[in-house]
Amino acid sequence: MARPHHWSLAVALLIICPTTGLAHSWYPIACCSDRDCHPLSEANGQTVEESPTGWKLWDGRIIARGAAKVSPDQQFHLCETPSKSIICFFVPPGGS
Numbered sequence: 001m002a003r004p005h006h007w008s009l010a011v012a013l014l015i016i017c018p019t020t021g022l023a024h025s026w027y028p029i030a031c032c033s034d035r036d037c038h039p040l041s042e043a044n045g046q047t048v049e050e051s052p053t054g055w056k057l058w059d060g061r062i063i064a065r066g067a068a069k070v071s072p073d074q075q076f077h078l079c080e081t082p083s084k085s086i087i088c089f090f091v092p093p094g095g096s
Helices: 004-016
Strands: 037-039 048-051 054-057 062-064 077-080 086-091
Antiparallel strands (some): 037 077, 048 054, 054 062, 077 086
C-alpha cells in the first residue's frame, strides 16, 4: 500500500507541472515526438495564407495542399525540426 506522502507528492506534481503531455496528446508520434509541434498564433505574427496549391507561412515556407492534415481543434499547427524543416502541418477542417 502506498504511503500517504507519496500520494501528496503525486498530486503536487500534477498541480505544479502543466499538462504539456495532454497538449500534444493528439499529435501523431511521427509528427511530434512530443516536442516538435505547436499551435500557430496570429497574434505572434504566425500567419497562414491559403492558396489553390497549399498554404504560405509568414516566413515564406510553402506547404502543399496534399501534405496538410486535419486539425481536430480548429487551429493551425506546425511541427518542425530545430532547423525549421516542416514535419507536419495541420489545418482546420474545411481547409484541406
